Amino acid sequence: MTLRAWPIVLALATMFLATPASAAPSPAYQARAQQLLRILAAPGNETDFFAPLFLDAVPVDRWRATAADLRAQHGKPVALGAVRTESATAGQVEIRYERATVGFTLVVAPQPPARVIGLHIVGARTRDDSLDKVMTDLAALPGQSAIAIARLTNAGPQLVRARNAMVQMATGSSFKLYILAELARATAAGERRWSDVIPLGPKSFSGRLMRWPDAAPMTLHSLATAMIAESDNSAADTLLLALGRNRVDAMVTASGHADPARTLPLLTTAEAFALKMPAAADLRARYAAATPDARRVLLRDAAARLTAASVDIGSVAESPVAIDSIEWFASPTDSIALLDRLRRAGGDALPILAVNPGIAPADAKRWRYLGYKGGSEPGVIAMNFLAQARDGDWYALSASWNNPAARVDEPRFVALMTRALNLLAQHAPSR
Template sequence: MRLLQSFALLLLACSAVTLPHSASAQTEAVISEQLSARADDVLSLLQGEEIEDEVFDENFRNAVPPAQFRALTGQVRAQQGQALAILSITPRNANSAIIKISFEKSIGTINLDLESTAPHRVSGLLLTGFEAAGGSLDDVLAAIDALPGRQGLLIQPLDGAAGSPPIAALDPDGRYAIASAFKLYILAELDRAVRAGERNWSDVVQLGPKSHPSGISQNWPDRSPVTLHTLATLMISISDNSATDTLIRIIGQDQLAAIVKAAGHHKPAELRPFLMTRQASALKMPVHAERRAGFLAAGPAERQKLLTEFDSALALDSLDSRILTNRPNFIDQLEWFATPVDMVSLLAYLNHNASAETRAILAINPGIGPDAASKWNYLGYKGGSEPGVLSFNFLLRSKAGKSYAVSVNWNNADQSLLESELLALTTRLVNLLAQQ
C-alpha cells in the first residue's frame, strides 16, 4: 500500500464495466484513439522506456520528475515482475479511463487522465492496486500456501445453516498472531454496549493513554475530549493505537473478555488480559526483559496483576522504533492470537449483530483497491500488520446478496513480510469470490 501511495497522483477512483482492449464490438463507451495510444505509452513506461517527456504534461513532470517516476516504476517491477500487456481499457470519456495491465506476478489497475486538447498528454496517473494472476481459488490458495512461513485462511459463507462447509481453507485451526485485527473485538463490544443502551456513540471521554503510531491521535493534546464514535472510527479506519488504548481503558478487561467469548474465540484466555498496544510493544523491549519474562511465565489472572503493577514503567520513551519496525520480535508470545476460525466467528458475530453505524465504520477503509472493492455491495475490513505478521479480514455482501467472512493470515517469526505480495493474492481471492 505504501508503494501505491507513493506512486499515486490525485485522482478520483471510479468503478466501471471492463471492456476488452481489442474489442471491436459496439459499446456506449468508445475507446478513443488518444486513450488507446496513451495506454500503450503507459505500458512502455512501466516496462522501463524513458519517454516521460513525450508522454506526461508539464504539471505531471513537475510533480513527479522523470527520475523519481523511474525509481517508482522500478519498485513496481521488483515486486510485480515485468509489465506484459494491456488487458483492458474502460473509458469514462474520451480522455479518461481505467486500464488493466498484466504483470508477471499480478494484474494492476490504473486510472488514466489525459489533457483535453492535442497532443493529449497524460495529466494524471493513479495505480490503485494489484491483484494476483490466477484463474481459480485453488490457484490463489496454492500461491498463498507457498509463501515463506505459516499461512492460515478461511472463506466462510454466512447465509446458510451453522456448520456449512467453507469455500476455502488453509490451516483454519492454526494459532496466528493477528496484530491490529484484534481491534475488531473492541468494535464488537462498543457496538453491543450502544445497542444495549449502556453507551452512546456521542459519549465524550478523555484521550489516553497515548501509544506509538500508527494513527494521528498520539499527536493530539493529552486528555483531549473525544467521542466514542471518533475513537472507533480512528481505530478501524487508520488503526490508530492511541484511540485503541483509550477504548481498552474505557471498556475494561471484564467486558473485553466477555465479548471475546461471545464472539466465539476457541480459547478466550489467549486474549486475557487484553493488552494495550503500548503494553505489548514495550514488553518486547530489551529494557523490560525481566518484566517480560515474569509476564510470559504467569497465567491470565497473574498477568493482569503484573500489568497493573508495572504498567507505568511501560512508557512510550522505553520503545525503540528500530526494534518495532525492523524484524519480527516475540510474535509467537507477545501478541494477540486467534485462529482463522476465530476470526471468521468474530466476523459472523458482527454480521449478525452489528448496527448500521458499526457497519459504516467497518466500511471506511476497504483494505483493497477501489476497483476490487466496487465489485461488492458491502465490504467491511480490518487488517493487522507488524514485522512478521499480516492479517486481512473482510465482511462481504455480494451484488447478488450473498454474505461471506474472509480471514487471511501470514506469520513468519524469522523475517519481515512483503505486504504487497499477500495483498495482491488476497485481492485476487476477493475478486474471484465476487464472481460466485
Template sequence: MRPVLFAFSALLLAPAAAAQTQPAAPASQPAQADPAFTARLGELLGILNGTGDYASFFAPGFRANVPKDKFDATTARLIASNGKPSAILGVAQATPWQGVVRVQFASGVALMQLTIDPAAPHQVAGLVVRGFESAEKTLPEVERALAALHGDTGYAIARLGTGTPQLIAGRNADKPYAIGSAFKLVILAELVRATNAGERKWDDLVTLDGSPLPSGGYMRQPKGTQVSLRELATQMISISDNSATDVLLKTLGRQKVEAMMPVLGIADPARNRPFLSTLDMFKLKGVPGLADKYLALDEAGRRALLDGEVAGLPLILIDQTSFQKKIPNRIDTLEWFESPNDLVRVMDWLRRNTDGPTGADARAVLSKNAGLGPDARGKWQWVGYKGGSEPGVMNMTYLLQARNGDWYAVTGSWNDLQRDVEQGRFAGLMGKAAELSAPPAP
C-alpha cells in the same frame, strides 16, 4: 500493527482536492484520458523504480504530505514485497484526470489510483495503492498458492446463516495465528455490544487526558480534545489508527474487551489476556529486556507489570530500529492470536449484532475500507474488512454480503518466524479468494 501506519488500501497518500472537483463522465460515456494524464502515466514506472524526477512529477501538496524520503521508503517496501514494476497493463479511467492503473510487478498486479491536477503543469496530486491482483484464476489455484507461501498460512471461507458458520474451504482453520491489527475487531465488537445495550452512544464524546499514545492522528492532540466514539472506531478500523485504538480500548475498558472474546467464539481467549494495547506491544517489543520479563510472568503478574512499569515507561525508550529492520520479533509468543475459524465467528457475531437500522453505524465503520480492488469489490453487495500486519505477520479478514443476500466470511493469515512476508502477494491472493467466493449474481 506497525509503528509506521500500514493501511492496505492506502500505501501512498496525498491530497488531491483539485482533481476531486472534476465530475465523472456519465456511465454511457466512458471517460477519456486528458493528454496530460497520459503523459504523466508514461512517467509512472520511472517514478516507482526510483529513476524519475520526484519534484517535477508530484504536486506541492503531495510533496508536503509525502516527502521524498518517505515516498522512497514506501516504494522500496513495495518492491521488496512484490519485485520491480515492469509494465503498465491498462487504465480504468474515472475522469479525464483520474484513473485506476494496473501496474505489473514481478509477483502480481498493483491497482494504483492516479490523480492529476487539471491546472498546468498537471502534476500528480494523488497516488494511492488500492489493491493487488493475483494471476490465479480458480479457488483451488488460490488455495495451492497460499499453501506454497514460505512460513505458515491458514485460511477459511465460510457461509454464514442462522446457525454455525459452514466452512466451504480452509487450511489450518483452527490453528491460532498472529493477526496484527485484526485484533481491533474485538474492540469494535465490545463497542457494538455497549451501544446495543444502551450503555453508550456512538456520538458520546471522549476527552483525551494527555496520556502517551502510539502513532496515529491523536498522538499529538492536546489534552482536553474531545472526540466521538464513532470517529475513534472509524479511524481504528478504516485506517488502523493505533492512537484511536488505544483511546477506545481505555475508554471501553480492557476487561470488558477481554470478556467479549468468549462471546465472539474465540477458542482460546486466555492466550490474549491481558488484552494488549498497541502501545503496550510497542513497549514490550521495543524496550530491551522487557519482553522476557513479561513472558516469564503469569496473567496476574503480567497485569501488574502493564499497569506499573510498562505504563510508566516514556516513549523515548522504545528502540525504533527494532521495528524498522523488518525482522519478525517474537510473533509466536507476543502478539494477538486468533485462528481463521475464530475470525469467521467474530465476523459472524458482528453480522448478527448489526442487523437492522440500529446496526447502521457499525456497518458504516466496518465497510469504510473495503480492502479489495474494484473487480473483487464489484462481485459483492456489501463488504466489511479489517486486516493487520507487522514484520512476519499479515492477516486479511472480510465480511461479505452477496448480491442474492447471502453472507460469507473470508479470512487468511500468514506468519513467518524467520523473515517478513510479501504483503502485495498475500493481498492479491486474498482479494482473489474473496472475488472467487462470490456466488453467481441472481
C-alpha cells in the same frame, strides 16, 4: 502495527469502460500509452510522463508504490493491449501483465508535450485463476500462513476454503475488532451511546491522534472510526481502557475464541511494544509463561514500565520481536466468528468497518458491502474481511501470515487476498 492502505492512483469502477472508440489514437496518445507500460514496469521518468497537476495530487513515491503493488498482484507488465480513445485526449488503455490484464483510463493534456493529467485504475481480469491456486500460493509463503473463507448463514459460518484455519496466529491490530464488538454490544444494550464523549488518552505511538492535545474530548464513534479505519493506536488504547479491559476480554470468550487463554488479557498497544523492548526482557519472559490472571497482576504492578514512553519504535521496526509470545492471537475461524457477530449486531459498527476496505476501491466495489480490519508489524500480517455479495449473501475471509525470522512481504499478501476476494465475488451469484 498499522497495515497501510492499498496505494492507488484513482479507482472508481469495477470493469473496463465499454464506450466505443470514436477515433484512432493520435500519435501523442499512443506514445503515452506505450510509456505507461514502461513506467509500470520500473520506476523512472515519472516527471516526463505526468503533468505537475497530476504529481501534486499523486506524488512520485505514491505512484511507485501503486506500480509495485500492481506488479506484486499481477506479475510483470509485459505488453500494451487495446488502446481506445473517446477524444483526442481521453480514452482507455489495457496493460497485459503476466497474470492479468489491467485497465486504465488515460487522459493527456491537449497542449504539447501531452503529459498525463489523469490516470484511473478501472479494473483487472485475472487469467485462469482459482481459489485453489490462491491456496497453493499462500502455502508457498515462508513461515506459517492460515486462512478461512466462509459463507455466513443463520446456522453459522459454513467454510468455503480453509488452510490451518484453527491455528492460533499473531494478528497484530486485528485485536481492535474485539474492542469494536464490545462497543457495539454496550451501545445496543443501552450502557453506552456512540455520541458519548470521553477524553483521549493514554496516547500510544503511531497514528494521527498521537499528536492531538492531551485529553482532547472525543466521541466513542470518532475513536472507533480512527481505531478501525486508520488503525490508530491511541484510539484503540483509549477505548480498551474506557470500556474496561475485563469487558473486552469477556468479548473474546463470548465471540467463540477457541483458546482465549493464549491471548488474554488483551494488551494495549503501548503495553505490547513496551514488553518487546530490550529493557523489558525480564517482564517479557514472565508474561509469556504466566496464566491470564498472573499476567493481569504483572500489567498492574509493572504499569510504570509499560507505557508508550518506554517504547523505542526503532527497536521493533525492522525485525520480528516476540511475535510468538507477546501478541494478539486468533485463528482464522476465531476471527470469522467475530466478524459474524459484528454482522449480526449491525448498527454503527458496520459503516465504521467499511470506511477503509483494505483493498483497491475498484476491487471493493465488486461487493455490495465490504468491511475490513487488518494488522501488521515485522513478521506479521493479518487481513479480515466481512463482505456482502450482490445477491445479499454474506461471506467472511480471515487470513494471517507469520514469520518470526524475517519481515513478511505485505504487498504480496494483499495481492493474494485481493485475488481471493475477487474470485469469491465472481462466483457469488448476483441478481
